[in-house]
Amino acid sequence: MHPAIKILVGALMVVLGIFSLTLPDFFQAFVNLVKGGIGPILILVGAFIIWLESDEWKMRRSEQKEERNMGVQQQLQEEVKERKQASKEDETEEAEDDKHACPQCGKEFDTERGMKIHQAQKHD
Numbered sequence: 001m002h003p004a005i006k007i008l009v010g011a012l013m014v015v016l017g018i019f020s021l022t023l024p025d026f027f028q029a030f031v032n033l034v035k036g037g038i039g040p041i042l043i044l045v046g047a048f049i050i051w052l053e054s055d056e057w058k059m060r061r062s063e064q065k066e067e068r069n070m071g072v073q074q075q076l077q078e079e080v081k082e083r084k085q086a087s088k089e090d091e092t093e094e095a096e097d098d099k100h101a102c103p104q105c106g107k108e109f110d111t112e113r114g115m116k117i118h119q120a121q122k123h124d
């Protein structure tokens with residue numbers, strides 16, 4: 001809309017407002033308007049506030065739920081990490097245990113028994 005038209009509409013509203021003030025039954029009409037309008041306005045505003053706040057409340061509750069879920073997920077992830085590290089350590093330990101190096105020549109054997117046999121055969 002053109003600014004000039006807006007100004008014209010505004011001026012018209014001001015003129016109409018001033019004109020309505022000069023009417024003899026204006027005050028009574030104004031009181032009636034307030035009386036008639038206050039109920040619906042209260043209902044609208046009240047409903048709006050309830051809707052707004054309940055929406056915010058719901059959002060906050062779901063956020064808290066998400067946070068709680070996040071917490072659980074983080075705990076799970078940390079647990080998985082710890083388990084992975086533990087299993088890695090186990091693997092390395094097992095790997096070390098699996099290999100039996102001959103103390104004389106350093107040749108590695110899968111079992112201590114094999115290494116002992118090797119020692120007996122090659123070094124004694």
Ligand SMILES: [Zn+2]
Pocket residue numbers: 102103104105106107118119122123
């Ligand atoms: Zn050896």
